[in-house]
Amino acid sequence: MSKTIILPGAKITDRIAHDPNTFVDETSTYAAVVGTLDETGRFIALESRYKPQVGDAVVGVVTDTKHAGYDIEIGMPHEAFLSSREIRIKLQLGEFVVCRVRMVDEVGEVELNEVRRLPMGKLVSFPPAKIPRLIGKKSSMLLLIKEQTGGDIVVGNNGLIWISSKSDIPLVLKAMNLIERKAHFSGLTDEVSAMLNVSKSQEGE
């Protein structure tokens, strides 16, 4: 299947389509960001900004405590707010958490709930447009990486990824780097699998 890379302003279809990475002008839909277009007319963004949606799982850091709750940095222009009413646990400044988006208002302020504390680990960012490839079909890619590197990984829709300190962090980062660079190519799971196997066998020598 051949894909072509198209730039902002290129026409995608003559119908009205709803995708946050496109815009509609009268009756046609155009690309708003760089992306790929395949023969079936499906547009996939190569670069995009995270647009919070109710129900999204987001990973973040506690950056401030207020009397009504906590500010959580989730890699957005504004910090998200987690009300104390929504949670039963106390959080510390600098702690890593994973939450669910409860509400997004018209100016893009995010409110969270369903907090879960994340233990020691590493927080890295990943392009939000490429998150679906990092997870894979039925989480195949994520399960593969978790299995091969021996630790837990939590992927937030916002593009922040928490990697457990129990896993082989350099190897996870290497795999993520490969996915990031080759997100728009097919056969990626096999390639990542081969890469992980090679890296592990080299370590054994």
Next chain:
Amino acid sequence: MTEDKRLIVDGKRGDGRTPEELRNVRIETGMLKEADGSAYIEWGGNRIVCGVYGPKDCIPRHAADPYKAILKCRYMMSPFASQEEHGKSGPSRRSTELSKVIRHVFENLVIAERFPNTQIEIFLDVLQASGGTRTASITAAAVALANAGIPMRDMVAAVSVGKADGKVLVDLDKEEDNSGQSDMPIAIARNSKEILLLQMDGLLTKEEVEKALDLAERAVEKIGDMQEESLRQFYESPEKKKFVM
């Protein structure tokens, strides 16, 4: 002063170009690691780095617009960019003007309503200048914004046209700009063909303006193809080692 030096001899310009020919242009996408989007352009003797950051929290807070993101643009010439003085600290009259006109180009393209209460910053640093830095800056900034994933209605490329030695020329270099009769930078959107920037120094007749616009439109198409090629190369060949600053 304008007439005592021949700029065009036997239909060839100082650097051997024909009147319709562009200088060599090379665009590199994504060479700043820490920026959200970036581009580097070499256009004849011009060398410009562009970094795009945002959307992020608006500073100062009171400047934030709850309806849309505000755009900020800072064009700056480095002290060693050309033979004239650019070493004085702070923004000059010239750089303030250029920052403003470049910002207006992108305010017409960026879909700012999607990021309320935020700002998007475009930084343009001219490392070396030899005429036509504002058009090269616009060309590079469009690539950097696309690389940053900021939604835009269209791409844009720019070129200067003008007159030297009584001839209408495309892509004036420093010599032709300084001692020619007219200089007219133009930015044209790629698909809609809207003119997003048009300034003019010196004089042109109505017929000459028409001819210049026609030449500019064709030149901008070529530059647009180069922008596309640069972005395509960046995304298609991940194996190729990037030149990272």
